[in-house]
Amino acid sequence: MxxxxxxxxGSCDEVDAVLACERVPGASAQLLWHGDPDLHGVDxxxxxxxxxxxxYLRAGAIARFSPVMESVxxxxxxxxxxxxxxxxxxxxxxxxxxxxxxxxxxxxxxICRQVNLEVAQATMPFTADCxxxxxxxxxxxxxxxRYYAPPEVLDGLETHGHILLRYAADGNPNGSTxxxxxxxxxxxxxxxxxxxxxxxxxxxxxxxxxxxxxxSMAHAHG
Amino acid sequence: MTTRARVLVRPKAGILDPQGVAVERALPALGxxxxxxxxxxxxxxxxxxxxxxxxxxxxxxxxNPLIEDYEIQAQRPDAxx
Numbered sequence: 001m002x003x004x005x006x007x008x009x010g011s012c013d014e015v016d017a018v019l020a021c022e023r024v025p026g027a028s029a030q031l032l033w034h035g036d037p038d039l040h041g042v043d044x045x046x047x048x049x050x051x052x053x054x055x056y057l058r059a060g061a062i063a064r065f066s067p068v069m070e071s072v073x074x075x076x077x078x079x080x081x082x083x084x085x086x087x088x089x090x091x092x093x094x095x096x097x098x099x100x101x102x103x104x105x106x107x108x109x110x111i112c113r114q115v116n117l118e119v120a121q122a123t124m125p126f127t128a129d130c131x132x133x134x135x136x137x138x139x140x141x142x143x144x145x146r147y148y149a150p151p152e153v154l155d156g157l158e159t160h161g162h163i164l165l166r167y168a169a170d171g172n173p174n175g176s177t178x179x180x181x182x183x184x185x186x187x188x189x190x191x192x193x194x195x196x197x198x199x200x201x202x203x204x205x206x207x208x209x210x211x212x213x214x215x216s217m218a219h220a221h222g
Numbered sequence: 223m224t225t226r227a228r229v230l231v232r233p234k235a236g237i238l239d240p241q242g243v244a245v246e247r248a249l250p251a252l253g254x255x256x257x258x259x260x261x262x263x264x265x266x267x268x269x270x271x272x273x274x275x276x277x278x279x280x281x282x283x284x285x286n287p288l289i290e291d292y293e294i295q296a297q298r299p300d301a302x303x
Contacts, residue, residue, distance in 0.1 A: 057264075058286055065283075094286065101289045108240045148237065148289060175238070 001218040003029040004042030006072070006088075008052035008063050013198060017048045017085065020198035023211055024218045034066040043221050044081035045072050047088025049141075049196055059102060059144045060090030069095060081125055081217055082190045086142055089182075089192030098185055098192045099157065100149035105142070106175030112141040114206065116168035117181050117195060121161050125220030126184065126191040129212040136165070136209035138195040140173055145194040147176040147183070157183060165193055224269040227276055227296040231285045232263035263290075270296075 003021035021029035052063035165182035182193030197210030241262035
């Protein structure tokens with residue numbers, strides 16, 4: 001299993017994402033440059049956290065037009081696994097690969113704290129190594145993380161089980177609709193979440209729960 | 223000839239606008255009473271040769287139509303009088 005982590009100008013969590021992927025037994029990871037449309041044959045793509053292109057205009061709005069994103073879109077249409085973390089989630093929403101959008105936090109502040117996430121769906125390929133209802137301790141750090149989707153879209157997400165992670169009871173840090181922390185696309189191969197699983201892979205920082213997202217992806221790949 | 227254009231981008235009605243709320247709460251603290259319905263958006267100004275492209279520009283990049291409304295104001299320089 002070979003992960004490719006995209007580095008946009010302004011990304012800041014791509015190195016942590018590479019290190020997290022490499023902690024999965026049998027997996028390797030490499031950086032992909034935003035200006036290079038070649039995905040170098042990776043088996044899964046990770047769009048990392050940060051402030052791609054300065055997040056000018058709207059978070060993720062300009063990154064979606066970078067050369068690598070055309071390839072990522074084609075890769076996802078062909079069934080390739082794509083994980084978007086924080087800014088990567090925003091990019092996937094802007095690119096139309098995931099439904100909805102991320103709005104400024106209700107409290108208007110940058111939030112940086114450990115949160116509990118409830119696994120709403122323990123399914124291949126992103127959360128199969130978790131169990132349904134399990135709590136994952138993973139940090140969030142963002143200003144624009146309030147998930148929003150129009151009511152009719154939201155109904156579909158709920159009905160079809162596309163919401164994989166929710167902020168656990170009374171722990172919604174940003175005002176996300178229905179406590180949504182992470183959603184997948186209809187086909188199931190694209191997943192975006194605001195919390196940072198790549199920052200929860202070492203006991204030194206308090207939790208290794210984030211590793212389950214990366215290991216689930218590796219297991220799904222086989 | 224280019225046209226000077228302005229694009230106003232606003233949070234869509236019905237979606238909570240925390241910036242607007244913050245400004246609305248700050249004004250009375252400065253003694254400005256009787257202010258309501260405050261929303262904070264973006265103003266984008268540009269010179270453009272073909273203003274018919276503005277709508278597509280808004281749909282693709284300048285606004286996110288899922289969460290924002292946009293209004294195009296375009297005026298040819300010779301129309302200024």
